[in-house]
Amino acid sequence: MIRLNTAALTKAMPQLLSLMLILFLNYLAFPGFFEIRLQDGRLFGSLIDVLNRGAPVIILAIGMTAVIASRGVDLSVGAVMAVSGALAATMTVAGYPLPVVIVAALGTGLACGLWNGILVAYFDLQPIVATLILMVAGRGIAQLITEGSIVTFTEPGLIFFGTGSFAGIPMPILIAVSLLVVAIAVVRRTAIGLLIESIGINRSASSYAGLNSKLLLLVIYGFCGFCASLAGIIIAADIRGADANNAGLWLELDAILAVVVGGTSLFGGRFSILMSALGAVIIQAMNTGILLSGFPPEYNLILKALVIIVILLAQSFSSLGGWAFLKGEFRSKGGKRQ
Amino acid sequence: MTDKPGLLAVEGISKSFVGFKALDGVDFTVRPGEIHALLGENGAGKSTLIKVLTGVHQPDAGVIKIDGQPVAMRDTQHAQHLGIGTVYQEVNLLPNMSVADNLFIGRQPMRFGFVNRKLMEKQALELLAQYDLHLDVSSDLSRYSVAVQQLVAIARAVDMSGRVLVLDEPTASLDRHETEILFAILRQLRARGFGIVFITHFLDQVYEICDRVTVLRNGKLAGSALTAELPKIDLVSLMLGRALAVATHNTRHDRPVPAIKPFSFKGLGRSRSIAPFDLDIGEGEVIGMAGLLGSGRTETAKILFGIDAADTGHIRIDGHPVLIRTPQDAVACGFGLCPEDRKSDGIIGDLSVRENICLALQAQKGWFNRLSSREQISLADKFVKALDIRTTDIEKPIKFLSGGNQQKVILARWLATNPRFLILDEPTRGIDVGAHAEIIALINRLCDDGMALLVISSEIEEIVAYSTRVIVLRDRAHRGEISGDDITTSNIMQMIAAESEGASA
Numbered sequence: 001m002i003r004l005n006t007a008a009l010t011k012a013m014p015q016l017l018s019l020m021l022i023l024f025l026n027y028l029a030f031p032g033f034f035e036i037r038l039q040d041g042r043l044f045g046s047l048i049d050v051l052n053r054g055a056p057v058i059i060l061a062i063g064m065t066a067v068i069a070s071r072g073v074d075l076s077v078g079a080v081m082a083v084s085g086a087l088a089a090t091m092t093v094a095g096y097p098l099p100v101v102i103v104a105a106l107g108t109g110l111a112c113g114l115w116n117g118i119l120v121a122y123f124d125l126q127p128i129v130a131t132l133i134l135m136v137a138g139r140g141i142a143q144l145i146t147e148g149s150i151v152t153f154t155e156p157g158l159i160f161f162g163t164g165s166f167a168g169i170p171m172p173i174l175i176a177v178s179l180l181v182v183a184i185a186v187v188r189r190t191a192i193g194l195l196i197e198s199i200g201i202n203r204s205a206s207s208y209a210g211l212n213s214k215l216l217l218l219v220i221y222g223f224c225g226f227c228a229s230l231a232g233i234i235i236a237a238d239i240r241g242a243d244a245n246n247a248g249l250w251l252e253l254d255a256i257l258a259v260v261v262g263g264t265s266l267f268g269g270r271f272s273i274l275m276s277a278l279g280a281v282i283i284q285a286m287n288t289g290i291l292l293s294g295f296p297p298e299y300n301l302i303l304k305a306l307v308i309i310v311i312l313l314a315q316s317f318s319s320l321g322g323w324a325f326l327k328g329e330f331r332s333k334g335g336k337r338q
Numbered sequence: 339m340t341d342k343p344g345l346l347a348v349e350g351i352s353k354s355f356v357g358f359k360a361l362d363g364v365d366f367t368v369r370p371g372e373i374h375a376l377l378g379e380n381g382a383g384k385s386t387l388i389k390v391l392t393g394v395h396q397p398d399a400g401v402i403k404i405d406g407q408p409v410a411m412r413d414t415q416h417a418q419h420l421g422i423g424t425v426y427q428e429v430n431l432l433p434n435m436s437v438a439d440n441l442f443i444g445r446q447p448m449r450f451g452f453v454n455r456k457l458m459e460k461q462a463l464e465l466l467a468q469y470d471l472h473l474d475v476s477s478d479l480s481r482y483s484v485a486v487q488q489l490v491a492i493a494r495a496v497d498m499s500g501r502v503l504v505l506d507e508p509t510a511s512l513d514r515h516e517t518e519i520l521f522a523i524l525r526q527l528r529a530r531g532f533g534i535v536f537i538t539h540f541l542d543q544v545y546e547i548c549d550r551v552t553v554l555r556n557g558k559l560a561g562s563a564l565t566a567e568l569p570k571i572d573l574v575s576l577m578l579g580r581a582l583a584v585a586t587h588n589t590r591h592d593r594p595v596p597a598i599k600p601f602s603f604k605g606l607g608r609s610r611s612i613a614p615f616d617l618d619i620g621e622g623e624v625i626g627m628a629g630l631l632g633s634g635r636t637e638t639a640k641i642l643f644g645i646d647a648a649d650t651g652h653i654r655i656d657g658h659p660v661l662i663r664t665p666q667d668a669v670a671c672g673f674g675l676c677p678e679d680r681k682s683d684g685i686i687g688d689l690s691v692r693e694n695i696c697l698a699l700q701a702q703k704g705w706f707n708r709l710s711s712r713e714q715i716s717l718a719d720k721f722v723k724a725l726d727i728r729t730t731d732i733e734k735p736i737k738f739l740s741g742g743n744q745q746k747v748i749l750a751r752w753l754a755t756n757p758r759f760l761i762l763d764e765p766t767r768g769i770d771v772g773a774h775a776e777i778i779a780l781i782n783r784l785c786d787d788g789m790a791l792l793v794i795s796s797e798i799e800e801i802v803a804y805s806t807r808v809i810v811l812r813d814r815a816h817r818g819e820i821s822g823d824d825i826t827t828s829n830i831m832q833m834i835a836a837e838s839e840g841a842s843a
Contacts (some may be wrong), residue, residue: 191700194693201688208645208683209751211701212667232691269688 014314015262015278022285022307029293037253042165046288047320048173054284055172056081056231056248060255061262062183063113063227068219068259071200071268072120072127072222077255079122079138080112080246081232086145088233089153089242098157106229112138114246118220135252142244152241162237172234179230184273193271196220259282261311282311344403345533346422350401353386357638360386362557363400368502368533373524374524374535375565377543377577379742379770380556384537387554388504391535392424393417423499425491426506431481433487438462441480441494445702453766465493469523485516489523494832495525503527504535507768509543513630521547539768541570553577577771596620600792601759602666603642604650612637613815614650619759619790624781626805628830631694633813635794639763642792643675669702671759674752678794679765680741684748687737691716691729692748694736698755721750726776742773749780759790766800778804798827811836 026046036045060077067074084105091101094290112134119130134194153159157269164171187193197205199213233249236242264271284305288301344367346529353361356538361383368374378384389395391402393411401408411417414424438459439446446453447461455476462475471489479487488508495503505524506822509517523573524534524547536548544551545565552562553576559577568576599618607614612634629635640646644662653660655671662668668675677683686694695718696709703709707718718732725746729739736747745765752760762781766774787793795801801808807821810833818833 154684189708190706191703192705194689194697194700194708195705198686198689198693198697202682202686204683205677205686206697207665208643208675208677209698209701210665211697212664212666216705 012275012278014311015275015282018307018311018314019278019282019285022289024281026285026289026292029289033292036170041168042170043168048170050281050288051173051176052170053288054182054280055170055176056234056250057251057254057258057284058176058277058280059179059227059231059234060251061258062179062273063224063254064252064259065262065264065271065273065276066187066196067127067224068256068264068266069200069268069271070216070220071194071203072221072255073118073131073266074113074221074228075131075252076112076116076138077224077228078248078250078252079135079142080109080225080228080237081126081251082142082242082244083112083138083145084109084229084232085236085247086142086151086242086244088158089236090145092155092158093151094180098155098309101158102233105233106226107226109225109229109232110222111225112220113222113228116225117221120221121214121217139244142242142247146242146244148244150241150243154240156219158233158237159240160237162234162239172238175230175234179227180273180277187216187273189285191234192216197269199270200271240282254280254283257308261308263315282307344368345405347403347406348387348391348397349401349403351387351390351397351402353390353397354394358784359446359754360557361390361397364554364557364559364642365389365510366552366559366562368535369550369694369816370501370531370533371528372549373528373534373536373547375510375548375551376535376554377544377551377573378560379577379740379772380769382577383557384554385506386557388424388506388537391417392422392504405509417501421499421501422504423495423502424504424506425488425495425508431479431487431491431494437466437479437482437490438475438477441465441475465497466490469493481540483516485512485519488512489520492520492523496532497783502533504537506537507539508536509538511542513541517543528687534712539573541771544573545570574771591761592719596622599623600656602654604651604654605646606641606653608637608641608649610645611646611814612641615816617642617809617816619792621758621788621790622785622805624785624791624793624804626801626808627792627811627823628798628801629811629834632814633811633834634816635811636763637814638811638816639675639761639792642668642761643673645675657697666701668719669698669755672755672757673759673761674698674755674759675767676745676748676763678751678767679769680744680748685736685744688735690733691722691736691739692725692732693748695721695732695750698751702755709843717754718750721747721754725780740770740773742769742777745769745777746775753784757789761786761794763794764796765793766795768799798830801825801830802827 023033024125030046033046036043036047039188062078064074084337087108088101088105091104115133116131119133161171161175168173173315194214195206195211198211199216232248235247259276260266260279260281261282262272262275262277264276282306286304287300290303291297295303345665345697347367349365351361351364352359357752364383364387366387376384376387390397393414402411403409409420411420432443435443438455442458443460446635447457449457459475466473466475469489471486471493473482473486479490492503492505497736508520524536527534536596536604538544548565550562551568551573553560553567553573555577599620601619603615603617605614605616609695615638627635627638637646641648644664644667647663653662660667662671665675670792675687686697692714696714700709715732721727722729722732728743736744739747749765765777769777778800781791781793785804793801802825805825807819808825808830809816810818810820810830812834820829820833
C-alpha cells in the first residue's frame with residue numbers, strides 16, 4: 001500500500017502526539033489509568049472505557065468522513081440515532097424477535113440517510129440545510145415512536161450490543177473496529193475512495209469525467225445514516241432504553257469534530273477514515289480524563305475547546321509548510337509557479 | 339541606448355521556490371507611455387515576475403527601481419501606493435456588490451461614519467465616463483459581462499495607482515469586439531503617459547498594440563526588442579528557443595469525406611440553448627466548429643455529451659438508436675469531452691496527475707473494479723511520455739501544472755478510455771505556443787488513427803489547419819457547413835459575420 005508510509009505517519013504526527021499527551025495527563029490525574037484487568041471474562045480499565053464510550057462517535061465519524069470528504073456535512077446523525085434507538089426499544093417491548101428489530105432499526109437509519117442523499121444529490125440542496133431538516137424532524141419522529149416516554153426494555157439479546165462482550169472485548173468496541181476495517185477496505189480496495197475524493201474536490205469536473213456523482217452522493221449519505229443507526233442501537237442497548245430527547249444529543253458535532261481533528265478538510269477531498277477514528281478516540285480520551293481528574297464537569301467543555309484549538313493550529317501549521325515558514329521560505333497559497 | 343528613463347525597472351531579479359528557480363537574473367524596464375508585452379511559455383516566469391513587480395513576492399536578489407530610485411516593495415498595498423496597479427487573469431472583484439462598491443471598496447467616501455453612497459456613485463460615474471463606459475453603478479457587478487468587469491477592474495487599478503498598469507492575460511476571455519474596446523482604453527492610457535505591462539498568449543495582439551516586447555524562457559531573459567523591429571517568426575523562436583516545426587497548413591482538405599458516418603445526430607436541440615441541428619460524423623474526420631462566443635458552440639458540445647439533456651431529436655450510433663441523457667451514457671457510447679472551462683469542469687485540482695488521468699477510465703470501469711496502483715502508474719507513465727506532459731512526477735497535484743500541461747492531462751484522461759468520438763472545446767485556449775502546437779499535432783494524429791473528432795475553437799486559422807469540415811454557428815444555431823477547398827479563414831469569417839451586424843453589441 002502506498003498510503004502506509006513514513007509520509008502518512010508524519011502527517012498523523014499532530015494527532016498522535018496529542019493523543020499521547022492526553023493519555024499522559026490522564027495518567028498524572030489518575031495513576032491507575034493504564035491498568036487493564038480481566039474480570040468475568042471481560043476486559044476492564046480506563047483505556048478500555050475510553051474505547052467503549054468512544055465507540056458510538058467512532059462509528060458516526062466513519063460515516064461522517066465519507067460525507068465530509070464529498071464536501072458535505074450531515075447534521076442529522078444524532079437525531080437518526082434517536083430514531084433507530086426508539087424504534088429498536090419500542091419493537092423489542094412489543095415482542096418482535098431480535099433480528100427483525102436490528103434489521104428494522106438499521107433499515108430506518110439507511111432510509112434516513114438516503115432521504116438526506118436525495119435532497120443533496122437530486123434536489124441540489126446545500127448539505128447543511130438538507131440535513132438540518134432531519135436533525136429537527138428526527139427527534140419529533142423519535143418522540144412519536146416512543147409516544148413521548150422513555151421506553152425501557154430487558155431483552156438480553158438487544159442489551160448484549162451495549163454491555164456484552166466477545167473474547168473479552170466489549171461489543172461496542174468490537175462493532176466499531178469491525179466497521180472501521182470493513183469501511184477502510186471498501187473505500188481503498190475499490191475505486192470508491194478515489195471517486196469520493198474526486199467529487200469532493202470538484203463535482204462538476206467529476207461529472208464531466210463520466211462519474212455518476214448523484215448516485216455516489218446518495219450512497220454516501222445512506223451509509224452515514226446506516227452508521228448513525230448502528231450507533232443509536234448501541235447507545236439504546238447500553239442504557240437499556242430509548243430516550244427520544246437525549247439519545248445522541250449533540251453527537252453530530254462530536255462526529256464532525258472527530259473528522260476535522262483527524263485532518264479531513266471541511267472543503268472536501270482527501271480523507272482518512274482511520275484518522276477520523278483516531279480523532280474520535282482523542283475526544284473521548286479527553287472526556288474520560290476530565291471526569292477522572294475530578295474537575296467539575298463544567299470545565300469539560302472549555303478544556304475540550306482548548307485542546308481542539310491546539311490540535312487544529314498544529315495541523316494548519318504543518319499543512320501550510322510551517323517549518324519552511326520558520327526558515328523564511330513561506331510560499332503563498334500553494335506556491336503557484338509560473 | 340537612447341531610451342527614455344524607466345518608469346519601473348528591475349535589474350538582476352532572481353526568485354526561487356523550494357527546489358525550483360522561477361526567475362534567474364532577469365532585467366525588465368517599463369517606460370512611460372509604452373505598452374510592453376511580456377511573453378513566454380507557461381512556466382517561463384511571467385507570473386512570478388509580475389508578482390515581484392507588484393509586491394506579492396520578495397525577490398531573492400536584484401533591485402526594483404521606480405524613476406531610477408531603488409525601492410523595497412513590501413506588499414501589494416505598498417506597490418499600489420508607489421503607483422503600480424494590477425489586474426489579474428481572474429478578475430479580483432466582488433460580483434455580488436455594486437459596480438460603485440467595487441470601484442471604491444476600502445476607500446469609500448464617508449459621511450457621519452456611513453458610506454456616502456450618493457457621492458460614491460457620482461464619483462463612480464465620472465470615473466467610468468473617462469472610459470466611455472456608462473453603467474448603472476448601483477447594480478450588481480455580476481449583471482455585466484466579463485469584459486465589462488475587466489474594464490471596471492482596470493478603472494479601479496488605474497484610479498488607485500496611476501502610473502504603471504500590469505495586465506495579466508486581460509483578453510483571454512474576451513471576444514473580438516470586447517478586445518477592441520479594451521485596446522482603445524489602453525491606447526488612451528498610453529497617451530496619458532502610463533507604462534503598461536501586457537501579458538498575453540495572442541501574438542497578433544502583441545503586434546496590434548504593443549510597442550515593445552520582452553520574452554522570458556525558463557526563468558531567464560530570452561530577449562527584449564521593439565515590436566516593430568522583431569518579425570513574428572523571430573518572436574516565436576525567441577519564446578520556444580527552437581525553430582517552430584508545425585504544420586499550420588491544411589493537409590486535410592483533399593481527404594475524401596468518409597461515406598459511412600457512424601455517429602448521427604438528427605434534430606438535436608434544447609430550448610433557450612441551441613436550435614435543433616443535424617450532425618453526422620465519420621471516423622477519421624475532424625469537424626471544426628467556429629462561431630463567436632455565445633453562438634452555441636459549447637451548448638452543442640454539452641448536448642452531444644449529455645451534460646444538458648436534449649429536448650428534441652434522436653441519436654444513432656452505427657445505425658442503432660441510443661439515448662444520451664448523462665455523461666455516463668455518452669462515455670458508454672465511446673464519447674469523450676475536454677471541456678472549455680478547464681479549471682471548473684476539467685481538472686480535479688487536489689488529485690495527482692496519475693489520478694486525474696485514470697479518472698474517466700475508472701468511472702467507466704465501475705466503482706468496484708478498481709484499477710490497481712500498478713495499472714494506474716503504468717497508464718499515467720504511458721501518457722506522460724506519449725503527450726510529453728511536463729511534471730516533476732505523476733504524484734504531483736494537477737493544480738501545480740501549467741495550463742498546457744493540465745490540458746494534456748485531461749486529453750490523456752479521455753485517450754485512456756480509448757474513445758471513438760472525442761469532443762474538444764477550446765483545447766488550445768490559454769496555453770503556451772509550444773503546447774499549442776503539440777495539441778494540434780495530436781489532433782491530426784488521432785484523426786489519422788481513425789478517431790472522430792469535433793473541435794471547437796475561437797482561432798479560425800487553427801480550425802482551417804486541421805478540419806475536414808467546418809460548421810459555423812451564429813445566434814445559437816448551426817448556420818452552415820464548409821468543406822473541401824472552401825475551408826479558408828475568409829470564408830469562415832464571412833459566414834460568421836453574415837447577417838449578424840447590429841447584434842454585435
